[in-house]
Amino acid sequence: MEYVEILRARRVLFWYGLVLLVQVLITAATVFFGHPSVHRGNSTAHFSSIVVAALFGGAIVATFVGAGLNAESGRTAIVWTRPKARDAIAWRYIAVDVVTILIGYALMLVTVVAVTAIIGILDQFTYDVAQSARFLALGVGAALMWYALISLVAARLPGRGGLIAGLSWAAFIVIIAVREAPFPLPLHALIYALNYIDPLAYIGATGTDQPLLPLAQPVRIAMVYAIAIVALAGSVRLWSTREA
Amino acid sequence: MPPAFFSVDPHGGAPLYAQLTEQIKRAIAVGALSAGERLPTVKGLAHELKLNPNTVARVYRDLERDGIIDTAPGRGSFVRENGAVGETRRAATDVATRAVDDAVREARSLGVTGSEIRTIADASIARWYPEEQK
Amino acid sequence: MISISGLTKRYRDVLAVDGVTLEVPAGSVCGLLGRNGAGKTTTFKCLLGFARPDAGEVRFDGAPLTPQTFEHLGYVPERPELYSWLTVAQHLEIVRRSQPKYDEAFAKELLATFRLDGRKKAGKLSKGQQTALALIIAIATRPSILILDEPASGLDPVMQRVVLDLLIDAATSGATILLSSHQIGQIDRAADRVAIMRDGAIVVSGGLDDLREAARIVEATFDTAIPDVAAIDGVTRVETAGTTVRVHANGRAPAVAARLGALGATGVRVLDRSLEDLFLDAVDDGGNR
Numbered sequence A: 001m002e003y004v005e006i007l008r009a010r011r012v013l014f015w016y017g018l019v020l021l022v023q024v025l026i027t028a029a030t031v032f033f034g035h036p037s038v039h040r041g042n043s044t045a046h047f048s049s050i051v052v053a054a055l056f057g058g059a060i061v062a063t064f065v066g067a068g069l070n071a072e073s074g075r076t077a078i079v080w081t082r083p084k085a086r087d088a089i090a091w092r093y094i095a096v097d098v099v100t101i102l103i104g105y106a107l108m109l110v111t112v113v114a115v116t117a118i119i120g121i122l123d124q125f126t127y128d129v130a131q132s133a134r135f136l137a138l139g140v141g142a143a144l145m146w147y148a149l150i151s152l153v154a155a156r157l158p159g160r161g162g163l164i165a166g167l168s169w170a171a172f173i174v175i176i177a178v179r180e181a182p183f184p185l186p187l188h189a190l191i192y193a194l195n196y197i198d199p200l201a202y203i204g205a206t207g208t209d210q211p212l213l214p215l216a217q218p219v220r221i222a223m224v225y226a227i228a229i230v231a232l233a234g235s236v237r238l239w240s241t242r243e244a
Numbered sequence B: 001m002p003p004a005f006f007s008v009d010p011h012g013g014a015p016l017y018a019q020l021t022e023q024i025k026r027a028i029a030v031g032a033l034s035a036g037e038r039l040p041t042v043k044g045l046a047h048e049l050k051l052n053p054n055t056v057a058r059v060y061r062d063l064e065r066d067g068i069i070d071t072a073p074g075r076g077s078f079v080r081e082n083g084a085v086g087e088t089r090r091a092a093t094d095v096a097t098r099a100v101d102d103a104v105r106e107a108r109s110l111g112v113t114g115s116e117i118r119t120i121a122d123a124s125i126a127r128w129y130p131e132e133q134k
Numbered sequence C: 001m002i003s004i005s006g007l008t009k010r011y012r013d014v015l016a017v018d019g020v021t022l023e024v025p026a027g028s029v030c031g032l033l034g035r036n037g038a039g040k041t042t043t044f045k046c047l048l049g050f051a052r053p054d055a056g057e058v059r060f061d062g063a064p065l066t067p068q069t070f071e072h073l074g075y076v077p078e079r080p081e082l083y084s085w086l087t088v089a090q091h092l093e094i095v096r097r098s099q100p101k102y103d104e105a106f107a108k109e110l111l112a113t114f115r116l117d118g119r120k121k122a123g124k125l126s127k128g129q130q131t132a133l134a135l136i137i138a139i140a141t142r143p144s145i146l147i148l149d150e151p152a153s154g155l156d157p158v159m160q161r162v163v164l165d166l167l168i169d170a171a172t173s174g175a176t177i178l179l180s181s182h183q184i185g186q187i188d189r190a191a192d193r194v195a196i197m198r199d200g201a202i203v204v205s206g207g208l209d210d211l212r213e214a215a216r217i218v219e220a221t222f223d224t225a226i227p228d229v230a231a232i233d234g235v236t237r238v239e240t241a242g243t244t245v246r247v248h249a250n251g252r253a254p255a256v257a258a259r260l261g262a263l264g265a266t267g268v269r270v271l272d273r274s275l276e277d278l279f280l281d282a283v284d285d286g287g288n289r
Helices: A002-032 A047-053 A053-067 A069-080 A086-119 A127-152 A161-177 A184-195 A217-240 B015-031 B040-047 B051-067 B084-109 B114-128 C040-047 C068-069 C088-098 C106-113 C127-139 C157-172 C184-190 C207-214 C253-262 C277-285
Strands: B069-072 B074-078 C002-011 C013-022 C029-034 C055-060 C073-076 C147-151 C175-182 C195-200 C201-207 C218-223 C237-241 C243-249 C267-271
Touching: A002 A069, A002 A086, A002 B074, A002 C088, A002 C253, A047 A086, A047 A127, A047 B051, A047 B069, A053 A161, A053 C055, A053 C127, A053 C184, A069 A217, A086 A127, A086 A217, A086 C040, A127 A161, A127 A217, A127 C253, A161 A184, A184 B040, A217 C175, B015 B051, B015 B084, B040 C068, B040 C157, B051 B069, B051 B074, B051 C157, B051 C207, B051 C267, B084 B114, B084 C267, B114 C073, C002 C040, C013 C040, C013 C175, C013 C201, C029 C040, C029 C184, C029 C277, C040 C147, C040 C175, C055 C195, C055 C277, C068 C073, C073 C127, C088 C106, C088 C127, C106 C277, C127 C147, C127 C157, C157 C175, C175 C184, C195 C207, C201 C207, C201 C277, C207 C277, C218 C253, C253 C267
Parallel strands: C029 C175, C029 C195, C073 C147, C147 C175
Antiparallel strands: B069 B074, C002 C013, C002 C055, C195 C201, C218 C243, C218 C267, C237 C243
16 A cells, blocks of 8 residues: 555655755856855864754655655545555555655755765865764654654644645744743743754754753654654554544 | 347336346247247346346246246256246236236226226227137 | 444434444345435445444444455445546556455456546546546455445446446346445346435335335225225325325235225226335425425
8 A cells, every 4th residue: 555655755756856956956057157155264064964954855855745644534445445454554654754754864965965065165074973973863863753743743634734744844943943032931831842842953053963952962862763653653543543 | 039138127117027027928928038948147137137136036036936937057047848838828828917907907997887898808809810700 | 245233423413324224135236325415425434444433333244344354345435536646557556556356357357448548647537537447446356345335426328337237247246235326227227125314314225126016006096985995904005185095005006906996996006116206205304305
């Protein structure tokens, strides 16, 4: 049954890859025709900040595949009449989506590296393999958590998957943006609590890893995966016990 | 015996099994189906008439019960060979009896008296059986 | 065999399915009739596990519904639920990959019968073609149990004939079929059993022939005063208009007709009722159709 999701993922990755490719080509053309828009100074940027920023690649793909299971709510007659347990069908969809998100993440990373290389600032980064690996784990985890939360919220709202996926961007950005705003205390506490289910809040603001949450990095890495798994289990349960 | 010989009409009023039974009896009576001839299979006839196979099977069961056809498992159904002439006649009288009965009942509801009907019947017989008048 | 007992489904304050009990024996074709909103589709949803009934039980060949049931159960929904961005062939690929009993040759044959182009996207198909594809998806595994919710809607008369053909073929090879349809002529031909739903409950059910037999009406005209015909054995309902009475004979039409004749009726007629008459009688809500 995951065949449909493979086709859906293939379609998402095709368009996503095409947009990234165009981005690389535009950058290359800009440099080639001589518009040195980047001034070469002594930057202390860490390469790991690129690694974690590729999270947005994963999140973009998650936005498109995250509503996949939800979209099947309109195909009950096909999806729920297969001789397979509904939970098993859902988990197979999720497996396809996770692989797609990983590919999306990797493509974004490759694109960003390619763009920086073309501009000629790749040598200005400081490299730390262990740190990059930790940021990769955090970034991938955050992308998966993003995906899992879309799935969870959309599980019982047939036909609303795309809307929820789109709104997730606004919601996650607003939640971290207003966390320090001077709201009355109850509202402030609520927003602060919501930060714990915002994947963006788990990411350090820059490569220097200044967390928005008062948690050590290993804890944050563990939490994004834990939240992702719990949210996915919840969405599978909600989806398969839904009434059509 | 082409199965297309029969046709049933869901809007015809009478139940479809009754329509089909009547038609098979009629086919035997007029000789379209002769003694010993094999009837279409239940499946074949159901498919041909676009009729539920259980309905067709019921018709065959009724015809067998009435001694008009024989069904040999695995071989199919046949117009009864043994005493075929008698059964054919019976099928014919069955059909005729019903037709005459309907006509008489209709005439009575129209207020036609018994003796008038008899006159009509005699005239009709004279018209259709000229050889019996000599 | 499909056995439904005491099936009840309530949506908030609406009793959508009200204690439905129905048995479709193996190899039988049961037509489920009812006006829109009578509860046919909800009944199907409960049968297939799409909705959880509040009470009652459903069994297929004696066993409750499990995912494995769908290896030999085909379902055609009221409205085709297809992937507009997938081709006809990709839809069949879904079935091939998920159904161990998928019959590829049969599916190809069906595509040809319905003149469906495998390369065409489902979103580009006409309404009738979409119905046909949904039907092919359901029967390409040659299921032994078929549940069809208005399988011929949107099809032209020729295609309706083809669907009828497929149903009769399936029935001939022993499939148990439960179908709803507004096309009573189709039910009359394809079905040997009928159940009529009204306001969530089954109001009439049984063998089609028996029901028609039971529904025959005897009409009699009297010159004199109409005698007490209600006392005749078998008479269930009497309608009088002038000197004519119509009595519902409850399956004893010939005997009742003979008795009326003996009572001095001048004209006696036995009227056959069509399935349509039975249906209209069953769903009649007092001249307010």
